[in-house]
Amino acid sequence: MQKLYLGVDLGGTNIAAGVVDGEGNIICKKSVRTNLPKPEAQLEKDIFDLCCALCEENGYDMKKDIVSVGIGTPGSVDGKRGIVWQNVNFGYTNWTLKENLGKYFEIPVHIENDANTAIVAEVVAGSAKGCNDALIVTLGTGIGGGAYVGGEIYAGHNSAGLEVGHVVIEVNGRQCNCGRKGCFERYASASALTRDTKAAMEANPDSALWKFTTDLEKVNAKTAFDAYKAGDAVATELVNRYIKYLSAGIVNLINIFQPEVLCLGGGVSNEKEFLLDLIKPYFDAEDYARNAAERTKITIAKFRNDAGIIGAAMLGVNNA
Numbered sequence: 381m382q383k384l385y386l387g388v389d390l391g392g393t394n395i396a397a398g399v400v401d402g403e404g405n406i407i408c409k410k411s412v413r414t415n416l417p418k419p420e421a422q423l424e425k426d427i428f429d430l431c432c433a434l435c436e437e438n439g440y441d442m443k444k445d446i447v448s449v450g451i452g453t454p455g456s457v458d459g460k461r462g463i464v465w466q467n468v469n470f471g472y473t474n475w476t477l478k479e480n481l482g483k484y485f486e487i488p489v490h491i492e493n494d495a496n497t498a499i500v501a502e503v504v505a506g507s508a509k510g511c512n513d514a515l516i517v518t519l520g521t522g523i524g525g526g527a528y529v530g531g532e533i534y535a536g537h538n539s540a541g542l543e544v545g546h547v548v549i550e551v552n553g554r555q556c557n558c559g560r561k562g563c564f565e566r567y568a569s570a571s572a573l574t575r576d577t578k579a580a581m582e583a584n585p586d587s588a589l590w591k592f593t594t595d596l597e598k599v600n601a602k603t604a605f606d607a608y609k610a611g612d613a614v615a616t617e618l619v620n621r622y623i624k625y626l627s628a629g630i631v632n633l634i635n636i637f638q639p640e641v642l643c644l645g646g647g648v649s650n651e652k653e654f655l656l657d658l659i660k661p662y663f664d665a666e667d668y669a670r671n672a673a674e675r676t677k678i679t680i681a682k683f684r685n686d687a688g689i690i691g692a693a694m695l696g697v698n699n700a
């Protein structure tokens with residue numbers, strides 16, 4: 381019989397749980413509202429109740445049919461010790477999540493930061509399957525990062541490493557809410573591209589960008605790419621500048637890690653091959669190992685909308 385794993389994506393808005401097979405396929409899933417603020421103990425019970433309801437509704441006996449349960453959560457997480465040092469969204473510090481959940485679950489519990497679960501999913505069953513050294517960079521509201529180094533999650537000695545969105549790529553550049561100026565995510569996140577697109581539209585009322593939406597509120601990271609593909613000059617400048625900054629950040633990471641695979645996730649990665657083709661000339665010109673026989677492969681992350689559930693579940697495969 382195939383092995384099955386429970387994965388829980390613990391978000392500020394929803395708690396989503398799924399039963400996942402060893403290849404990263406979701407068999408069934410269920411979610412509830414997180415309803416913050418609430419005490420830690422209540423949230424722990426909610427996680428357990430959700431997993432019980434999911435198993436019961438789909439005919440699984442958790443103890444017999446499920447190998448382990450993994451929880452992916454935002455914040456600084458020490459996965460080995462099972463402690464969430466800090467979760468700003470939830471307002472918790474020194475949260476002994478693994479130990480506390482162990483009082484409910486009769487199967488092994490694994491916890492990790494959600495960016496780390498994303499790289500685990502890609503390494504176990506996704507675009508970096510089987511790699512010992514791989515990175516993921518997610519281009520969303522901010523820029524998140526996860527690293528797998530020498531066959532293990534790399535998170536730094538205090539679990540706060542791989543904040544790749546907050547490396548400076550423009551000294552004295554745009555103010556970031558982390559306190560620095562010129563951070564990678566102020567230029568290369570989906571939100572940054574969206575903000576820049578809106579500003580360009582306001583400054584250029586004749587641009588073809590307006591053909592893709594007349595409502596500035598509906599502008600997203602796709603808008604600039606759509607107008608670029610249609611040959612609009614303003615969009616071409618926007619996308620070229622975006623790719624210049626994105627490539628600088630990506631090549632910085634490759635020059636540090638030289639991973640086997642670097643996966644791009646998040647909203648902007650929906651541009652897939654088109655995006656990869658735009659990055660390639662920068663990568664070929666600037667990668668320090670550009671003349672090496674073995675080079676990093678830049679690719680698109682396999683897991684999309686349910687990556688949080690799948691990655692959390694795959695913690696059980698990774699720790700097996």
Ligand SMILES: [Zn+2]
Pocket residue numbers: 545546547556557558559560563
């Ligand atoms: Zn920053």
